[in-house]
Amino acid sequence: MQYPVNEIFETIQGEGHFTGVAAIFLRLQGCPVGCSWCDTKHTWELAEAEQVAPEQVVAVAQDKPHWAYWPLTALVDLLTGPQYHAKHVVITGGEPCLYNLTPLTHLLAERGVQCQIETSGCYDVRCDDTTWVTVSPKIGMKGGMSIAQQALDRANEVKHPVAKQSHIDDLDALLAQSSNRPSVALQPISQQARATQLCIATCIERNWRLSVQMHKYLNID
Numbered sequence: 001m002q003y004p005v006n007e008i009f010e011t012i013q014g015e016g017h018f019t020g021v022a023a024i025f026l027r028l029q030g031c032p033v034g035c036s037w038c039d040t041k042h043t044w045e046l047a048e049a050e051q052v053a054p055e056q057v058v059a060v061a062q063d064k065p066h067w068a069y070w071p072l073t074a075l076v077d078l079l080t081g082p083q084y085h086a087k088h089v090v091i092t093g094g095e096p097c098l099y100n101l102t103p104l105t106h107l108l109a110e111r112g113v114q115c116q117i118e119t120s121g122c123y124d125v126r127c128d129d130t131t132w133v134t135v136s137p138k139i140g141m142k143g144g145m146s147i148a149q150q151a152l153d154r155a156n157e158v159k160h161p162v163a164k165q166s167h168i169d170d171l172d173a174l175l176a177q178s179s180n181r182p183s184v185a186l187q188p189i190s191q192q193a194r195a196t197q198l199c200i201a202t203c204i205e206r207n208w209r210l211s212v213q214m215h216k217y218l219n220i221d
Contacts, residue, residue, distance in 0.1 A: 001104075002069045002070060003028055003069070003075060004046055004067045004068070005026065005027070005029065005054070005067060005075070006043050006057060006060075007025070007058075008027070008058050010023070011023065013090060015159060015185075016211050017185070017209070018116060021088050024079055024086045024088070025089075025090045025092060026075075026089055028094045028096045029045075029093070029094050030043070030044070030098050031043055031094040031098070032145070033122055033138050033141050033142075034142030035141050036141070037161070040094070044094070045065065050066045050067060051069070052067070054068040054069070054074070058078070075104065076104065076108060076111065080113060087114060088114045088115075088116065089115050091104070091116065095119065097120075097123035097124065097126070101125075101126055102126045102127055102128060105128035114130075115130070116133075117134065118159075119133070119135055119136070120136060120137065121135040121137045121148060121155070122143075122147060122148060122151070123148055124148050124150040125151050133151075133155050134157045134158075135151055135155040135159070136160065137158065137160060137171070138161075149178070152177065153178050153179075154180075155180060156183065157182050158171070158182050158184050159185045159187055160185070161189050162188055162198060163188070164195070164198070183209065184206075184208045185210065186208060187210075187211040187212070191212075196212075
């Protein structure tokens with residue numbers, strides 16, 4: 001088993017339920033969803049010409065479309081080794097749920113690591129039962145993909161990007177499709193002032209959370 005990795009780096013989680021927690025980010029390559037505001041478009045294509053050696057995706061200093069296959073055991077050894085301090089691993093992308101994350105999250109959990117998956121919700125989520133699943137539903141995107149019911153039912157948290165009221169209406173319709181009641185966080189797209197005020201007002205009204213992408217305000221990775 002191996003995974004196509006775009007980058008691995010240690011920082012502070014800036015979004016959602018675990019905001020402020022020290023974390024190792026494992027960014028996987030490949031995503032067909034096509035979000036117009038995506039800030040990691042360099043992870044969309046799994047181009048053969050961009051494949052590099054595994055060590056070249058560790059502690060990357062800038063966004064690059066390169067990627068490397070990391071074997072399962074070697075990847076877990078790296079993430080739990082002396083190079084890193086955090087005991088929280090965020091598996092993101094790209095779209096990480098293109099891949100079966102059960103072996104990876106199971107081994108990390110066995111070594112005392114809390115795993116979190118950040119997904120668009122367009123694919124079934126395959127992971128260890130202890131993994132925290134954050135679904136950031138991407139509705140009506142360029143890729144034309146729908147939200148997978150299994151992903152919505154598995155979500156511990158729904159972190160929804162918002163620019164206008166219709167995005168909240170879309171979320172209401174989506175939540176009505178599932179008996180699952182995850183934690184809900186609204187995240188203003190691109191820190192827009194009007195979107196931020198809308199999210200604040202809605203979170204107060206509904207007792208939801210606000211996710212402000214703290215890392216962008218602090219200018220950290």
